[in-house]
Amino acid sequence: MDKITLSHDVAVSESGFMFLPTTGESFTVNATGRCIIGAIQSGRSESETLKILVAEFGVDERTAERDLREFVSQLQRYHLAQTQDNK
Amino acid sequence: MSLGSRKRYERPTILKQYSGYMNKVGNRSGLAPTPDIDGVSIEKMVEQFGSPLFVMSEQAIRMAQRRAYRVFKTRYPRVQFAWSYKTNYLDAVCATFHSEDSWAEVVSGFEYNKARGLGVPGNRIIFNGPDKSEEDLKRAVNEDAYLHVDHFDELYRLISITESLGKTAKVAIRVNMDCGVYPLWDRFGFNLENGEAWQALKRIMATPSLKLVGLHTHIGTYIMSPDPYRVAATKLSELARSLQTEYGHKIEYIDLGGGFASKNTLHGQYLPAEGVVPTIEEYAEAITDALMQHATSPSELPMLILETGRALVEEAGFLITSVIANKRLADGRKSLIIDAGVNLLFTSFWYRHKITPVRDPGMVSEDAALYGPLCMNIDMVRESISLPPLNLGDLLCIHHVGAYDMTQWMQFITLRPNVVMVMQDGTVELIRKAETLEYIREREQLPRQLSKNNVVG
Numbered sequence: 001m002d003k004i005t006l007s008h009d010v011a012v013s014e015s016g017f018m019f020l021p022t023t024g025e026s027f028t029v030n031a032t033g034r035c036i037i038g039a040i041q042s043g044r045s046e047s048e049t050l051k052i053l054v055a056e057f058g059v060d061e062r063t064a065e066r067d068l069r070e071f072v073s074q075l076q077r078y079h080l081a082q083t084q085d086n087k
Numbered sequence: 088m089s090l091g092s093r094k095r096y097e098r099p100t101i102l103k104q105y106s107g108y109m110n111k112v113g114n115r116s117g118l119a120p121t122p123d124i125d126g127v128s129i130e131k132m133v134e135q136f137g138s139p140l141f142v143m144s145e146q147a148i149r150m151a152q153r154r155a156y157r158v159f160k161t162r163y164p165r166v167q168f169a170w171s172y173k174t175n176y177l178d179a180v181c182a183t184f185h186s187e188d189s190w191a192e193v194v195s196g197f198e199y200n201k202a203r204g205l206g207v208p209g210n211r212i213i214f215n216g217p218d219k220s221e222e223d224l225k226r227a228v229n230e231d232a233y234l235h236v237d238h239f240d241e242l243y244r245l246i247s248i249t250e251s252l253g254k255t256a257k258v259a260i261r262v263n264m265d266c267g268v269y270p271l272w273d274r275f276g277f278n279l280e281n282g283e284a285w286q287a288l289k290r291i292m293a294t295p296s297l298k299l300v301g302l303h304t305h306i307g308t309y310i311m312s313p314d315p316y317r318v319a320a321t322k323l324s325e326l327a328r329s330l331q332t333e334y335g336h337k338i339e340y341i342d343l344g345g346g347f348a349s350k351n352t353l354h355g356q357y358l359p360a361e362g363v364v365p366t367i368e369e370y371a372e373a374i375t376d377a378l379m380q381h382a383t384s385p386s387e388l389p390m391l392i393l394e395t396g397r398a399l400v401e402e403a404g405f406l407i408t409s410v411i412a413n414k415r416l417a418d419g420r421k422s423l424i425i426d427a428g429v430n431l432l433f434t435s436f437w438y439r440h441k442i443t444p445v446r447d448p449g450m451v452s453e454d455a456a457l458y459g460p461l462c463m464n465i466d467m468v469r470e471s472i473s474l475p476p477l478n479l480g481d482l483l484c485i486h487h488v489g490a491y492d493m494t495q496w497m498q499f500i501t502l503r504p505n506v507v508m509v510m511q512d513g514t515v516e517l518i519r520k521a522e523t524l525e526y527i528r529e530r531e532q533l534p535r536q537l538s539k540n541n542v543v544g
């Protein structure tokens with residue numbers, strides 16, 4: 001699986017508001033998104049993150065995987081995350 | 088951990104905020120969910136009847152019809168509505184209107200027979216339209232229906248039929264005229280300004296087997312102002328007065344057709360339709376005011392017939408659809424594929440329907456393109472709509488689809504779904520069964536030369 005790293009200045013508030021001092025951009029992240037960002041920031045791998053989603057929200061693993069993939073690609077689109085191919 | 092204590096799963100979402108734009112977060116007004124229709128859970132209905140699913144509300148039909156009747160009746164002594172079948176001719180819908188004392192307004196032999204099948208007597212059917220066959224005309228004459236003549240060929244055919252049957256037909260003519268609505272719908276009926284309408288009336292007055300009972304017009308649909316109705320009512324009243332002066336003949340009714348705008352917002356409209364289009368009171372005011380100005384006494388007033396379609400039934404219909412897929416378009420925009428496309432939602436070509444989630448959405452919403460399931464580029468339900476993150480299988484409710492969608496729908500690459508009606512007593516009745524492959528194939532015939540044995544192997 002790919003290894004995901006977040007830009008160093010990514011910080012999400014309780015309410016889901018995120019401000020990037022370096023670029024002045026702000027974002028809104030919902031609860032599921034906050035859970036994923038928290039997991040990545042605490043060093044969890046992608047498969048561990050999936051397990052957390054399953055436990056926290058009772059979602060099935062397939063759905064979680066599919067949604068995580070899209071969420072990470074959105075983070076990349078906004079230059080908030082990089083992934084490394086971990087073959 | 089028990090399931091109940093888990094947080095509800097909403098697809099993970101991150102949205103960039105643009106300063107200077109309205110912040111979508113916390114702005115939930117457009118996203119208020121629609122969990123039920125008249126108190127009946129949408130999720131439960133879908134469990135039982137599948138998705139997509141059309142839902143009609145008996146109560147909404149009755150309320151709209153009663154309100155419209157009251158609005159006209161408080162302004163004018165004699166008012167009769169005739170349900171415009173083409174707008175929605177499901178039996179259950181028509182029967183609801185008829186039980187509210189509406190006549191039937193039909194435009195084809197098929198619709199005429201449908202009305203008769205529901206037990207509507209001929210003398211409560213208005214037969215409009217340019218295409219009435221010899222057989223249709225005979226049946227209508229025999230059953231004493233109101234025949235609204237559309238063109239001279241029909242007029243002459245009707246004269247022959249009534250003479251050969253030895254019967255008198257009750258007729259009106261459809262008149263087209265300039266009332267400030269463009270383009271003019273001059274392909275229907277006889278034109279007023281060039282004298283054609285008067286020629287037709289003269290011919291009818293000279294035919295003993297035809298009894299001229301009314302004057303009819305239908306000036307168009309989704310008319311955004313009451314003024315054209317004032318003009319139409321005035322011009323038909325003047326025509327009625329000419330008949331009185333020339334022939335001493337009094338007509339029984341003036342039929343002003345349909346055409347009132349509804350609460351659906353058109354694609355080109357910037358503001359929501361509500362607040363922009365006239366209220367039914369404003370139309371009523373314009374029409375009844377014009378009619379009254381032409382009468383010398385209340386007993387002189389002709390009956391006013393209205394063939395209102397979309398404004399009465401649109402809000403009583405809902406289309407429930409589920410999310411099939413979430414996709415990102417090449418430019419990063421979000422898109423959703425839903426299981427109901429333009430095959431079921433013909434009106435999406437001109438309306439920006441109100442579309443709401445069925446479950447309580449979170450606080451975040453994002454603009455998304457909404458596509459139907461057809462393999463065609465035209466199958467776009469909405470170019471851009473703000474929606475919360477939705478999971479596969481989540482339901483959306485498309486509002487105000489009671490008019491024309493269930494008559495102009497297409498059986499294209501898939502089958503038409505169940506239609507149910509939420510009844511006033513809170514029960515849910517299946518009013519049109521979903522189509523099956525057998526239903527479609529039953530109509531087809533394979534030439535012997537192409538039969539299985541010859542084609543396969």
Ligand SMILES: Cc1ncc(COP(=O)(O)O)c(C=O)c1O
Binds near residue numbers: 308398
């Ligand atoms: C003759 C006639 N009457 C009534 C209607 C109903 O019109 P609306 O749905 O605009 O009220 C139509 C619609 O085209 C019509 O052609």
